[in-house]
Amino acid sequence: MPRVIDPPTPMHSILRVFSYLRHYPGLAAAQLACAVGMTLSVFIFPNATGHVIDEIIPQPARHGDFGFWVALALAGFLARDGLNSLRIFINNAFEQKVIYDIRSDLYAKIQRLPLRWFDNRRTGDVMTRVVEDVTNMERVLIDGIEQGLVAVLQVLGIGVFLFILNPSVAMWATLPVPLLAVGAWIYSTCGRDRYRNQREAASDLNALLHDNISGVRQIKAYAAEELEHDRFNRHSDRLRQATLRMMRWWALYSPGMSFLRMTGYVLVLAFGGGAVMRGELTLGDFTRFLLFLSLFYEPVDRLNQLNQMLLSGRAAADRVFEILDAGDEPNATTGEALPRPVKGHVRFERVSFSYQDQPTLHEVGIDARPGETIALVGPTGAGKTTVLSLLARFYEATSGSITIDGVPVRSLSKASLRGCMAYVTQEAFLFNGTVRENLLLARRDAGERELWDALTAAHAEPFVRALPKQLDTRVGERGVKLSGGEKQRLSIARALLKNAPILLLDEATASVDSETERLIQDALDRLMRDRTAFVIAHRLSTIRNADRIYVLDRGRVVEEGTHDDLLARGGKYAELCRKSFLAAEESAGCQA
Numbered sequence: 001m002p003r004v005i006d007p008p009t010p011m012h013s014i015l016r017v018f019s020y021l022r023h024y025p026g027l028a029a030a031q032l033a034c035a036v037g038m039t040l041s042v043f044i045f046p047n048a049t050g051h052v053i054d055e056i057i058p059q060p061a062r063h064g065d066f067g068f069w070v071a072l073a074l075a076g077f078l079a080r081d082g083l084n085s086l087r088i089f090i091n092n093a094f095e096q097k098v099i100y101d102i103r104s105d106l107y108a109k110i111q112r113l114p115l116r117w118f119d120n121r122r123t124g125d126v127m128t129r130v131v132e133d134v135t136n137m138e139r140v141l142i143d144g145i146e147q148g149l150v151a152v153l154q155v156l157g158i159g160v161f162l163f164i165l166n167p168s169v170a171m172w173a174t175l176p177v178p179l180l181a182v183g184a185w186i187y188s189t190c191g192r193d194r195y196r197n198q199r200e201a202a203s204d205l206n207a208l209l210h211d212n213i214s215g216v217r218q219i220k221a222y223a224a225e226e227l228e229h230d231r232f233n234r235h236s237d238r239l240r241q242a243t244l245r246m247m248r249w250w251a252l253y254s255p256g257m258s259f260l261r262m263t264g265y266v267l268v269l270a271f272g273g274g275a276v277m278r279g280e281l282t283l284g285d286f287t288r289f290l291l292f293l294s295l296f297y298e299p300v301d302r303l304n305q306l307n308q309m310l311l312s313g314r315a316a317a318d319r320v321f322e323i324l325d326a327g328d329e330p331n332a333t334t335g336e337a338l339p340r341p342v343k344g345h346v347r348f349e350r351v352s353f354s355y356q357d358q359p360t361l362h363e364v365g366i367d368a369r370p371g372e373t374i375a376l377v378g379p380t381g382a383g384k385t386t387v388l389s390l391l392a393r394f395y396e397a398t399s400g401s402i403t404i405d406g407v408p409v410r411s412l413s414k415a416s417l418r419g420c421m422a423y424v425t426q427e428a429f430l431f432n433g434t435v436r437e438n439l440l441l442a443r444r445d446a447g448e449r450e451l452w453d454a455l456t457a458a459h460a461e462p463f464v465r466a467l468p469k470q471l472d473t474r475v476g477e478r479g480v481k482l483s484g485g486e487k488q489r490l491s492i493a494r495a496l497l498k499n500a501p502i503l504l505l506d507e508a509t510a511s512v513d514s515e516t517e518r519l520i521q522d523a524l525d526r527l528m529r530d531r532t533a534f535v536i537a538h539r540l541s542t543i544r545n546a547d548r549i550y551v552l553d554r555g556r557v558v559e560e561g562t563h564d565d566l567l568a569r570g571g572k573y574a575e576l577c578r579k580s581f582l583a584a585e586e587s588a589g590c591q592a
C-alpha cells in the first residue's frame with residue numbers, strides 16, 4: 001500500500017531541501033564565515049566617508065591622514081569582493097554536491113517505485129523533475145543561503161547601526177520596511193499557484209516533446225507533422241501564458257517594492273536634511289546615513305528577488321518530494337531469499353488481479369513443475385502478459401497465492417525473485433550502448449567466452465562478428481541499427497547468459513523470413529530447455545512442444561491440457577487454433 005503523506009505545509013518542502021545541507025558542515029561554515037566577513041566589510045566605506053567629511057576636510061592639520069582613509073575605503077571594497085568571490089566558489093561546490101545527492105536519491109527512489117506508479121506518469125514529466133526541478137529547487141539553496149543570508153545579515157547590521165547613528169532619522173528611513181514585508185507576504189502567498197502552474201506547463205511540454213521524438217517514425221508515417229506541430233504549439237502556448245501570468249505579477253510587484261524603498265530615501269532627505277539644518281546632525285553623519293541607506297535597501301531588494309526564487313523553488317521542490325514520498329514496491333530492499341538450488345516449481349492458486357476497477361484476472365490457477373514448458377494462449381487482452389507480470393511481481397496480485405518452490409513470491413526479496421527469472425519481452429529492448437553492455441545486464445561478471453557462447457547458442461554470433469567492432473559496437477537508441485530478428489536473438493542471448501531457472505517469454509508476433517524464424521525457434525528451444533518456461537505463445541510449434549497449455553479468456557483459465565487433448569475437446573482452443581493459424585501451412589496441425 002502506498003504511504004499516505006500529509007499535504008506539505010508551506011515551508012515544509014523548503015525545510016526539507018535544507019536538510020540536505022547537513023552533510024556538508026564544513027562548506028556551510030566556510031560560506032557563513034565569508035558572508036559575515038562581507039557584511040562587516042560593507043561598513044568601511046560609509047564610515048570612512050563620514051569621517052573624512054566631519055574630521056579631515058574641516059581640519060587642515062589632519063589632511064595628511066586623507067590618503068589613509070581613502071586607502072581604507074578601497075581596502076573595504078577589496079575585502080568585500082574578495083570574500084564574495086571565495087563565497088561563490090564555495091557555494092558552487094556546495095550546491096553541486098547537494099544537487100548530485102538529491103538526484104541520486106531521486107534516481108534510487110525511481111528504481112524502487114512500483115510499475116503502477118509509471119503507468120500513471122509520462123516519461124517527460126519524470127525527466128523534467130529529475131533534471132530541471134532539482135536544479136530549480138536548488139536555487140532555494142544558492143539564493144536562500146548565499147544571498148538570503150548575506151542580505152539578512154546586512155539589513156540587520158545596518159539597521160542597528162542606523163538607529164545608533166540617529167534614532168529619529170533611522171525611524172523615518174525604515175518606515176517603508178513593514179509595508180515591504182506585507183507586500184512580500186501577499187506576493188508569496190498568492191503566487192504559489194502561478195509558479196506551480198508554470199512548472200506543470202513546462203513539464204507538459206517536455207512530456208509531449210519526449211513522446212513525439214520517440215514516436216517520430218509514426219508521425220512521419222501518418223504524415224501527422226502539422227497536427228503534431230499544432231499540438232506542440234498549443235502546449236507551448238500554455239507555457240507562454242503561464243510564464244506571462246507569473247511575470248505580470250512580478251512586473252507590478254517588483255517596481256512597486258522599489259518605489260516603497262525609494263520613499264525611504266526621500267524621507268531621509270526630508271527629515272535628515274531638516275536635522276542638519278537644525279544642527280542636530282553633522283553633514284558627515286547625514287552622508288553616512290545616505291550611504292548606509294543604499295546598503296540597507298540593496299539587500300532588501302535582493303530579498304524580494306529571493307522571494308520569487310523561493311516560490312519557484314518551492315513549486316519545484318514539491319514536485320521532487322512527491323516522487324521521494326511515493327510508496328516503494330513491497331520488498332524492494334527487504335524480503336527472504338529463495339532456498340538454493342532453485343528448482344522452479346511455480347504455482348498460481350486462485351489468483352485475481354485488477355489494474356483499475358475492472359478485474360483483469362479471475363481465480364487463475366496454473367501449476368508449472370520444474371523444467372516444464374507452459375504455453376499461455378488466448379485472444380488479445382485475455383490477461384496472458386498480466387500472468388507473467390504478476391509472477392515477476394511487477395504488480396501485486398489482489399488475492400490468491402503465487403509460489404515458487406513453495407515460497408510465496410510476496411515474501412521474497414526483489415533481488416532473489418528477479419534473480420531466478422529471465423524475461424524475454426515481445427519487442428526486444430536494447431539500451432543505447434554496446435552489444436557487450438546490453439548482454440552484461442544479465443550477468444555482470446560474464447567473461448568473453450561466455451558472451452560468445454551465449455551468442456552462438458542464440459544464433460546471434462555470425463551477425464555480431466560481422467559488426468564493425470563486434471561486441472563493442474554501439475547498438476544505438478533502441479537498437480535501431482539492428483533488424484527485428486537480430487534484436488530478438490540478442491535478447492535471447494541475454495536470457496541464455498542469465499541462465500535462470502525460470503523463463504518468462506513473450507514470443508514475438510512480428511513476422512520474419514523463414515530462415516530467421518527457424519534460427520529464432522531453434523534458439524528459443526535451447527533457451528526453454530531444462531527450465532520452467534512460461535511462454536505467451538504465438539507459434540504453433542512452440543505450443544505443440546509445450547507440456548501444458550492454459551487457455552485464457554477474459555481473465556479466466558477456460559481450458560487446460562496438451563495440444564492434442566485440447567484439440568480433441570473441440571472447444572475454445574480448437575477454435576483459436578484454427579483462426580490463428582489459418583493461413584499458415586501449420587493450420588494442418590489444428591485438425592484433431
Ligand code: ADP
Nearest residue numbers: 119355356360379380381382383384385386387
Ligand atoms: P494479453 O497479454 O492477453 O493480450 P494483457 O495481460 O496485456 O493481455 O491485458 C489484459 C487486460 O488488462 C487488457 O484489457 C488490458 O487492456 C489491461 N491492461 C494491461 N496492462 C494494463 C495497465 N498497465 N494498466 C491498465 N490496464 C492494463
